[in-house]
Amino acid sequence: MPSPEEANTSASPPATFKSFGLIEPLLEALEQLKFSTPTDIQREALPHALEGRDVIGVASTGSGKTAAFALPILQKLWEEPKGLFACILAPTRELAYQISQQFEALGAPIGVRCVVLVGGMDRIQQSIALAKRPHIIVATPGRLNDHLENTKGFSLRGLKFLVMDEADRLLDMDFGPVIDKILKVIPKERTTYLFSATMTTKVAKLQRASLSNPVRVEVSTKYSTVSTLLQYYLFIPLSQKDVHLIYLANSLAQNSMMVFTRTVHDAQRLSMILRTLGFPAVPLHGQLSQSQRLGALSKFKSGGRSILVATDVASRGLDIPSVDVVINFDIPTHSKDYIHRVGRTARAGRSGKSITLVTQYDVELIQRIEEVIGKQMELWPADMDEVALLRERVDEAGRLAATELRDNGINGGHGRKRRREEGGNRDDRDRDDDMVEAGMPASRKKGRKRT
Template identity: 65%
Template sequence: MEARSFSDLGLCEPLLKALDQLKFTTPTQIQADCIGPALEGRDIIGIAPTGSGKTAAFALPILHRLWDDPHSLFACVLSPTRELAYQTSAQFEALGASMGVRSVVIVGGEDKIQQAVQLAKKPHIVVATPGRLHDHLKTTKGFSLRAVKHLVLDEADRLLNPDFQASIDDILKLLPHERTTYLFSATMTNNVAKLQRTSLSDPVRVEASSHKYTTVSTLLQYYILCPLVQKEVMLVYLINSMAQNSIIIFARTVQNTKRITLILRSLGFRAIPLHGELTQSQRLGAFNKFKGGLCNILVATDLASRGLDVPSVDVVINFDSPTHSKDYIHRVGRTARAGRAGKSILMVSQYDVEPMLRLEEVLGRKLEQYPTDEQEIALLRERVEEAGRHAANQLREEIAAKGGGKKRRQIADKGDDKDRDDDVVEAGMPSFKRKRRS
């Protein structure tokens, strides 16, 4: 019989109380299908679309079993991004608040000594990126994973790319054989299937959708055709027509992310960038401003395509077409989450038509053309082009300032080094050549 509430799944009273306080009333499909076998101690492979509630699907059974058997360092969750790690930890703490659950985040870009202190306090849950966790396992005295009862590989398809492979292999060797393993992903790849065979014991496979690449039914998906030289004007037209919405714009490069943000800001929009050149504190600051409503437009690289859980995102705009179909799935998964409605718009230039047709074939559906007003677009062109020139000047000035900072650091290296501040100057950025407008 299908579970109609979380109490039907047999969860302990503290968790039911927390779910009620968080206003989680009905389990999603992936939660309903996973929690029962997980409470029985089975290994789980969960395949479900982004935004379907995968985090609670593994957090709830782990917390239920922790309540039955209080144990320090009870579970280890591996995440591909820092942002996802922080959000996963926050969900564990929210769901386990009445149980006194202690969760710690171990990711790069943060102070290792402070992390070692947190690990020494014996948290119940460690949520980590593979590289930094592997580093602590090698160098932090007294820290090990020998007592871990549960391992979670979240966004497993991304964890298994070459960047993480060596760290993942070493971490798996340092885990006890007697453990429960949960593997969750939005897509099933050959690498995920290989890991299933080597790391899971007689797993229960739960697939919340029958299609390999899928999006949720509450997501309205559109495309817009526009010449490459008019993409920025078209973007501003879209933003202007949805000014009160919460919007994520995805760009392919850091350079485009910076330029789009500067253009939108000069036109009076509340936009903030999120990309890999920012420090960890800057990334978290940008995300929190967006989540808190101080800025309603987030301009991001694919760094934000996984893990960002902002329930109120109304629209996702793909300014640059994603390279792979699964990247599109993850991007548009930032909206229409947990049963809510949402909208995505793919901006298609003359160079993107063939990739869009391939995407439609993978999705098994046609995208609808988004209606536009050519007169309104024409009226915006002059202002947007002026904003583009202003953005190009700002980027050139930024590059020049960084070059000067590099020279000052080289001089400082030859003399007394005590007053250096490496955080003042960030890494350089390739120059931007403004497109000629027709």
């Protein structure tokens, strides 16, 4: 198979969506959504996609990738409105819902019908929705394959478009085997789009197996953070992480914040401590039901809650426009996870801040991250007298949270026990339920207090 043709990025980019030749209903939808100027990935990908080419798009999170593949699909659907038209594969449930919402918003003038197929939701209701012949399916691979194998009358034989969004993440989550199954039951004569933040060897292999003479567009040659993001660190003893988080929440109270933790236990525990101390916080993690997770996101997006305490389930792909500050309560083990976390703020040209809590066990991790992003973080100025004044109240709130967690059967070892029982060979359909949480080497857990 020929190697992907490199797109010419030196040409003068078109100024407007209209210059791409998009139909009037789509231009109206773009205007209503206040999409006035195409982003870099949209400028590079849309001309080739609208010509009917397979496209590999390499772009960082928050770059406008969804519209880059949704617009050509919707334009072609307008020309050939026939049954099930496109399938979009996404690595997480939340991203699947977000993609579907954008398709529905952009496709509202042409009456597009979307169905979301993800784990944690009722299969029968999904089967009923599939029977109504939607135009677009947005799915996590495990649940899509489940319907292909078990839902009578459902197939992808007439599919015109396949999109693999966040392809590197799909493969990191071991969806490779189930994607291979899906590729075997869809038409070879189709248009395929593959979007990824990085071009790993796994993604390159997937590209060779699934795309035909693709054009490659790349708008982020270096894996890095945006220039409008101010990045800080706070060096503290491990035993004082909770009180320093509350100090930051207090001093940044007028801002919307996302707090990232490594474990479900800490996400739940910290949201309880914050609420006990009067902060409007809501947790988001993989042990919540799907409706609870969507509810948490909705409250945060609408401003009903100004602090979202999350595991890495929320670090990738989700477009939450109003995040002012990202706080890394735990440092992720992988540098790219740090970049995705802090990418929740400073989006679309806006400014933002990230603050990372660094303990005596995290120095190597933070140095590795600084090497990858090519810059050193600045020290966040903290008033130690204010921190000391908060200590007693935070400790009391922590004891209350620990008691409540024990009463509800949630403890720090829950996730480890489940992983031991599952042994790593999980059924494909259940992978939807296991959102990736970055692990930490055992040597770095030394001294961690368990409630």
